[in-house]
Amino acid sequence: MDEKLEQMMKYIGLRGLLANWDHYMEIAEQGNFSPVRLLTYVVEQEYKIKHDNARKRRIAHANIPEPYEIETFPFDRQTKLNRKKVLSIYDSFDYMLKQRNIIWVGPTGTGKTGLATAFLTQAINKGYRGKFILFPELVETLYQSIADHTESKVLKTFASYDCLLIDELGFIEIEPVQVGLFFTLMHKRHKTKCTLITSNLGFEEWESFLKNAQLTAALLDRLTECSHVINMKNCMSLRSKLETV
Structure with a gap:
């Protein structure tokens, strides 16, 4: 990956995209996704990552001594x-x-x-x-x-x-x-x-x-x-x- 592109993704907070870049490139090279579908998939994955990270932060802040379900x-x-x-x-x-x-x-x-x-x-x-x-x-x-x-x-x-x-x-x-x-x-x-x-x-x-x-x-x-x-x-x-x- 281009170093400048990597820095830009870090700067705007797209760390999920950065971490999964090779996976997304592999999907793109396979040609099974249209450009729109690929972009939609990437955005959906980034949303899921951010959503789960936010949930983990809320759990940590709650200071629950023992997790129960x-x-x-x-x-x-x-x-x-x-x-x-x-x-x-x-x-x-x-x-x-x-x-x-x-x-x-x-x-x-x-x-x-x-x-x-x-x-x-x-x-x-x-x-x-x-x-x-x-x-x-x-x-x-x-x-x-x-x-x-x-x-x-x-x-x-x-x-x-x-x-x-x-x-x-x-x-x-x-x-x-x-x-x-x-x-x-x-x-x-x-x-x-x-x-x-x-x-x-x-x-x-x-x-x-x-x-x-x-x-x-x-x-x-x-x-x-x-x-x-x-x-x-x-x-x-x-x-x-x-x-x-």
């Missing part, structure tokens, strides 16, 4: 889970199309995070911006933003994600100012974005770590309005247990 979830082992309901929500994709929240409630180890991650991944693969974050990390980030006077910026960032997965809500008690910031974030996302939440505590127990009856009621009112709640309270742990001697 709905197809590999062991529904056969989790017989107390309403499989039909979960798959119906997943397949309809209305949680993104209608900005509906999904809340998984149940004991540790039952697969809540895996399912929520599968939903988040589906949204990202379909072109939406998403983020995975542990609840303790989220409230700490919000709290730290007060010290450096960036709370508005941080709230705006978390409020802007099309799909935000907040994992392990309820594992720690939080300070009143953190409760207020978390409520503000949920209020900003209310009916405008999809929020996925996993919690080992039932709604009646949320006041135990939020420590504010009024804010807890207001928060639950917003989170559960037009939301899907997946009850996994009677589900078994999927984690393998070490044998004791």
Whole structure:
């Protein structure tokens, strides 16, 4: 390939075309494609490459600790889970199309995070911006933003994600100012974005770590309005247990 042509392709960002140049030239030499068809094919391939690269960047930015897919979830082992309901929500994709929240409630180890991650991944693969974050990390980030006077910026960032997965809500008690910031974030996302939440505590127990009856009621009112709640309270742990001697 001509060095000048190579530099031009790099400059305008046609790295997919550059990487597949020899393949395209081989197709052209075979003469099976008309000029129009060949150009269309090259553009389509370049689009697919850019589209997939953008998806990979969104996945990387989402900071998902472990990749999960709905197809590999062991529904056969989790017989107390309403499989039909979960798959119906997943397949309809209305949680993104209608900005509906999904809340998984149940004991540790039952697969809540895996399912929520599968939903988040589906949204990202379909072109939406998403983020995975542990609840303790989220409230700490919000709290730290007060010290450096960036709370508005941080709230705006978390409020802007099309799909935000907040994992392990309820594992720690939080300070009143953190409760207020978390409520503000949920209020900003209310009916405008999809929020996925996993919690080992039932709604009646949320006041135990939020420590504010009024804010807890207001928060639950917003989170559960037009939301899907997946009850996994009677589900078994999927984690393998070490044998004791």
